[in-house]
Amino acid sequence: MEKRIAVILGDGIGPEVTHQSIKVLNAIAAKYRHNFTYTYGLMGAIAIDKTGDPLPQHTIDICRQSDAILFGAIGHPKYDNDPIAKVRPEQGLLRLRKELQLFANIRPVTTYPSLHHLSPLKEKQLQDVDFIMYRELTGGIYFGKKELSDDGTEASDLCIYNKNEIERIARLAFVSAQQRRKKLTLVDKANVLETSRLWRKTVQEISSDYPDVKLDYMFVDNAAMQIIVNPKQFDVVLTENMFGDILSDESSVISGSLGLLPSASLGVSSALFEPIHGSYPQAAGKDIANPVGSILSAAMMLDYFGLYNEAAEVREAVAWTLTNGFVSQDIDPENPHYTSTIGEFASDYISNDIPPNINAKNIAFGKATII
Numbered sequence: 001m002e003k004r005i006a007v008i009l010g011d012g013i014g015p016e017v018t019h020q021s022i023k024v025l026n027a028i029a030a031k032y033r034h035n036f037t038y039t040y041g042l043m044g045a046i047a048i049d050k051t052g053d054p055l056p057q058h059t060i061d062i063c064r065q066s067d068a069i070l071f072g073a074i075g076h077p078k079y080d081n082d083p084i085a086k087v088r089p090e091q092g093l094l095r096l097r098k099e100l101q102l103f104a105n106i107r108p109v110t111t112y113p114s115l116h117h118l119s120p121l122k123e124k125q126l127q128d129v130d131f132i133m134y135r136e137l138t139g140g141i142y143f144g145k146k147e148l149s150d151d152g153t154e155a156s157d158l159c160i161y162n163k164n165e166i167e168r169i170a171r172l173a174f175v176s177a178q179q180r181r182k183k184l185t186l187v188d189k190a191n192v193l194e195t196s197r198l199w200r201k202t203v204q205e206i207s208s209d210y211p212d213v214k215l216d217y218m219f220v221d222n223a224a225m226q227i228i229v230n231p232k233q234f235d236v237v238l239t240e241n242m243f244g245d246i247l248s249d250e251s252s253v254i255s256g257s258l259g260l261l262p263s264a265s266l267g268v269s270s271a272l273f274e275p276i277h278g279s280y281p282q283a284a285g286k287d288i289a290n291p292v293g294s295i296l297s298a299a300m301m302l303d304y305f306g307l308y309n310e311a312a313e314v315r316e317a318v319a320w321t322l323t324n325g326f327v328s329q330d331i332d333p334e335n336p337h338y339t340s341t342i343g344e345f346a347s348d349y350i351s352n353d354i355p356p357n358i359n360a361k362n363i364a365f366g367k368a369t370i371i
C-alpha cells in the first residue's frame, strides 16, 4: 500500500516522540511491503520563529495533499508566560483543525496491568477500564467570538454550537458504541448551559437510530469525579470541545501517565494523529519523554488506513516494551530508558530483531546486552 504522510514535528518533545513513531511505521512498511512517504511541515513556535506564522500555507498544502497527518505537539513557554502575545503557537493547531474540519477527536483510554502500580488509583478501580472519548474539536468556546475591552479589563469567549456540529460527531460516537459495549455517555452541563441543552436534545433525537445503544447523561462535574472513582462504567464518552480536553488529560492518570495516550482527529476528508499531551518543554531535547502516546497514535493511523493487522502489531510492540520494562522516566523513574531506545525496541520487535531473552535491567539508558 502507498501512503503519503504529512509530518508536523512541532515544538518541545514533539520531534523526539514523533521520530519514534516514524521508526515504527518504517518497520511496519518494511515488514508488510508498504510504501510510506513523509513530507514535513512547520507548525507552532518553530513556525513563528521561521516564518512569522504558526501555520504557514505550505503546511496546510502538504496536509491537504496527504493521506494522513502525523503530529507531535506545539507550544513554548515564551508564549505561555506572555498573556498579551497576539501570535501564539496554539493558533496554528486550532486553525489546522478548523481548516481541515477535523471535528471528531477520538481518545481511547486503556490500562496495562504492568502499569497499575503507577496510577494513583487503587488496583480494583483500574481493572477492566477501557473507554473511548469522542471530543468535539472544531466548535464550542475554542472557536466562538473572543473579545477584550479597549481598556483591557474585561474579556469574553463565546461558547457556540449548532445542531449539525453536534449531530455529526454524535453519530460517530453511536457507531463506535455499537461496535463496543453499546453504552454512550453524553457529558455536558445541561443544568446550566444552553449549548449543553442543545447537545442533549440533539443526541436524544438521533438516539432512536441506534436502539441497541444505551444512552445516558452525566454532568461534567460529576463525570470528572466518576472517571476517578469508577472509570470502568464508561464505554464511549461523548462531549464538547473544552470538557473533552480537560477530561482526557484527567483520564490519563488511569493509564499511569499523560505520555501514554494517543488520539485521532477525523474530518470530512482529512485525518490527523497526535498524542494527547503537549510539548512538555521541561523535557525538550533530553530524549526522556514517553513516546508511547505518539506510537499508539501511529497505530490509530494504520487502523484508519485499514491496516488492522499492522495496527495490532504496533500495539503488541508497545505492550511488549511496557511489560518488559523498556519504559521512560515517567513510568519508571528508577530505571528509565531513553525515548529513542524505546522507539528502537518497539521497531526492532516488529522487525523480529529482538532476541527473546533480552534483559531490560541491563539496557537502561543504553543498548541491549543479551543474557
Ligand SMILES: NC(=O)c1ccc[n+]([C@@H]2O[C@H](COP(=O)([O-])OP(=O)(O)OC[C@H]3O[C@@H](n4cnc5c(N)ncnc54)[C@H](O)[C@@H]3O)[C@@H](O)[C@H]2O)c1
Residues within 6 Å of the ligand: 013, 017, 072, 073, 074, 075, 076, 077, 080, 090, 093, 257, 258, 259, 260, 274, 275, 276, 277, 278, 279, 280, 281, 282, 288, 289, 290, 291, 293, 328, 330
Ligand atoms: N496538542 C498539543 O500540541 C498540546 C497539548 C497540550 C498542551 N500543549 C502546549 O504544550 C505546552 C506545555 O503545556 P503543559 O505543560 O500544560 O502540558 P504538557 O502535556 O506538555 O505536559 C504536562 C505534564 O505532563 C507530563 N507529560 C506530558 N507529555 C509527556 C510525555 N510524552 N512523557 C512523559 N511525561 C509527559 C509531564 O509531567 C508534563 O510536565 C503549552 O505551550 C501548551 O499550550 C500542546
Ligand SMILES: CC(C)[C@H](C(=O)O)[C@@H](O)C(=O)O
Residues within 6 Å of the ligand: 075, 090, 093, 094, 245, 276, 278
Ligand atoms: C494546545 C491546545 C490548543 C490543545 C487543545 O486544547 O485542544 C491541547 O490541549 C490538546 O488537547 O490537543
Ligand SMILES: [Mg+2]
Residues within 6 Å of the ligand: 245, 246, 249, 276
Ligand atoms: Mg489538551
